[in-house]
Amino acid sequence: MKHSAKVLIVLLAFSLVLFGCGSNRSSSPASPSQSQGGQSSAPSASASSEAQEEEIVFPEPGKPFYLTTNYGPGGTLQRSQQDFQPFFEKELGTQVIIEYIEGAGGLIGYNTVFARPADGYSILPNSATFGPYTYPHLSEEKPPWKYEDWLPLGIYSDIPNSGIVVKKDSPFKNFADLVRYARENPNKLKLGTIGPGRIEDIQIIELQHVMGIRVRQIYYEDGGSLFTDLLTGDLDAIVTAALQYVDSPDARILVMLAPEFPPEFPYPELDNLSKFPEELGFSMDQIKTLAATHFNGFVVKAGTPEPIYRKLVQTLENIVKNPEWQQKVKDYRYPKWIPPEEAKKLYDRYYEGIGEMVKLRDQYLQQQ
Incomplete structure (x- = not known):
């Protein structure tokens, strides 16, 4: 095991702080030097030429x-x-x-x-x-x-992993078929997911919001019963981690809920959301969680x-x-x-x- 890395940090002390003046406040919520309440833990660099060097060792020897x-x-x-x-x-x-x-x-x-x-x-x-x-x-x-x-x-x-999965013999040939059916038949499409409280739950809400549809959203406690009810016809489609079904003899991936596929994606033949904006009348800019x-x-x-x-x-x-x-x-x-x-x-x-x-x-x- 090599020696602990040493990291140097320069802490500047200001005469203004010593006399009771407030320190500058950072506007970025992601600043690593920021305290929980938003107060900057580092003083302003413009107040004093006095500097004190303190050596910080991270990790400290023997500390896990x-x-x-x-x-x-x-x-x-x-x-x-x-x-x-x-x-x-x-x-x-x-x-x-x-x-x-x-x-x-x-x-x-x-x-x-x-x-x-x-x-x-x-x-x-x-x-x-x-x-x-x-x-x-x-x-x-x-x-x-x-x-x-x-x-x-x-x-x-x-x-990309989230997607909409249907039975192999589903009448929905692609994502556009499913959306058109849901638009013409409000609350008829039975769409299942594990939930409530998971991200797939939220994705179904955004799907309805962006596509202008209403579905029957049905929750399951586990993926096994979710998939079983898809195969028995109790569900028309499921929103799930879709790639596990890419080679399934009983189901097929209707669409991957992704804006695009990276070059290394192993299944480029699958559809993603970028294929359908013009056909279905939506913009990819509207999507925030659906294409996660x-x-x-x-x-x-x-x-x-x-x-x-x-x-x-x-x-x-x-x-x-x-x-x-x-x-x-x-x-x-x-x-x-x-x-x-x-x-x-x-x-x-x-x-x-x-x-x-x-x-x-x-x-x-x-x-x-």
């Missing part, structure tokens, strides 16, 4: 780093964390511990890390189905933190000192660009580095779109 997992052991998330573990240890030069803090659909893990100091020693996974942008809108128990209380470290895997890809990333608590935050971002980038890590995860992840600045734009749009659709959800359900 935590890959906090907000779901219990088992499944793809655990596997992902285990595959990350040795690479984080090599990059950071310290012990990396995977801890499991489950409950409330992953919210308890976020709440626990939020209660800890913003020192960069605990990071959390996020994905298209859970994260700081979903919990404030979708959790039954509202979190004790805000969306702005978390900072993205970057996205490490990204691929299946991304995976990490976040850290806001207020983490900026040099430590930048160290974590660089660490994650180094791992994602490491061919050895890419080879290790290629059968269940789609390695792609998206830096935190771009990730934040995606999360902002996601957070805004979910909030808008939640306001419509109860209204639509009452109209069924």
Whole structure:
């Protein structure tokens, strides 16, 4: 294990602060140096020429780093964390511990890390189905933190995955057929998903809003019963993680809920939403959650000192660009580095779109 990385931070002390004057306030909610209340933790550089250099060691010798997992052991998330573990240890030069803090659909893990100091020693996974942008809108128990209380470290895997799936012999030959039927027959189309409270639930609301349709939205507790009812004809279509059915003998993917396919997408023959705006009379600019890809990333608590935050971002980038890590995860992840600045734009749009659709959800359900 290599020596702990040392990060230098220069803290400027001002005579104005010493005499009781207020410090400047940052307007960006994503600033790593920002405190929870929005107050900048770094003083203005224009007030004084006096400077004090303080050396920050991160990680400190003998202090472990935590890959906090907000779901219990088992499944793809655990596997992902285990595959990350040795690479984080090599990059950071310290012990990396995977801890499991489950409950409330992953919210308890976020709440626990939020209660800890913003020192960069605990990071959390996020994905298209859970994260700081979903919990404030979708959790039954509202979190004790805000969306702005978390900072993205970057996205490490990204691929279109959500889609609409129908039976092999469905009369709907493509997405346009389904939308036209729903427009002509309000509340007749039986559309199922796992929920309520998951992102697929919100995607069905946005589908109705953007396409000008009303459907019978039916919730299921698990994917097995959801798919069974599709095959028995109790459902006309389902919104789900669609790629698992790409080779199914009993079902087919009607459309991928994606704005476009990246060059590395393994099934370019499938339809995506970009094929239908002119035919169905909608704009891709209207879509915020419906075309969300299946991304995976990490976040850290806001207020983490900026040099430590930048160290974590660089660490994650180094791992994602490491061919050895890419080879290790290629059968269940789609390695792609998206830096935190771009990730934040995606999360902002996601957070805004979910909030808008939640306001419509109860209204639509009452109209069924």
